[in-house]
Amino acid sequence: MIRKLFLVLLFFSFFQIESQNLDTSNIVVDTSSSSQLYTKCFENLNQGNEIFLKYPGFQSSKFCSLITCSFLLSYKEADLQIAGEQRLIGIATQLFKEGNPVYLISGLDSSFEAAKKNENLEDDNHIVYISYSECISPAFLRKAAEIVNQQTDRLTKQKYLK
Structure with missing residues (x-):
């Protein structure tokens, strides 16, 4: 009887341990055009370079994409926020000139909405919709989207x- 109980416990502990193993085959990489444009690095940005000289920690940082420049708006220092705004405007302008104008959206199911709107990029000025948040987003991301x-x-x- 004790032997059966031991085997049952061993059996269940095996499944418990096995269920905790991570299966990396379930990792999904978003290769959509909206994701690529959200993270695309524009090396030629120079807006705010003089401001970054004041902050040694930022000199090695690359603020060259929509997502990274959005984070500049989260700092309390006004000059960093201004640099972020200028860079976001620069990126939006470059994307527009490349023929990839973007519009940032958020809200419940915004990723599905973006995917649906991006099925036909010929319908509304070739705008690519990028979902940056599904529900609640921090103020700096909302401000970045507005810019x-x-x-x-x-x-x-x-x-x-x-």
Whole structure:
């Protein structure tokens, strides 16, 4: 009887241990155009370079993508926020000129909404929608989205006024 109990405990502990093993085959890498544009590094950005000289910790950092420049808006220092804003405007402008205007969206199921809108990029000025948050997002990400979206809107309107 004790032997059967021991075997049952051993059996269950095996499954418990096995269920804790990580299966890396389930890792999903997002290769969508929206994800690539959100993380695309623009090496030629120079907005705010003089500000970064004041902060030694930032001199080795690369603030060259929408996501990384968005984080600059999270700092309390106004000059870092201004550098972030300028870089976000620069990136939105470069993406527009490349023919990849972007619009940042958030909210419940925004990733599904972005995927659906991105199925046909010929429908609305070739805008690529990027979901940056599904539910609650920090204020600095909302501000970054506002900056990028305003610049995209501004450039789109200019294009059609010509």
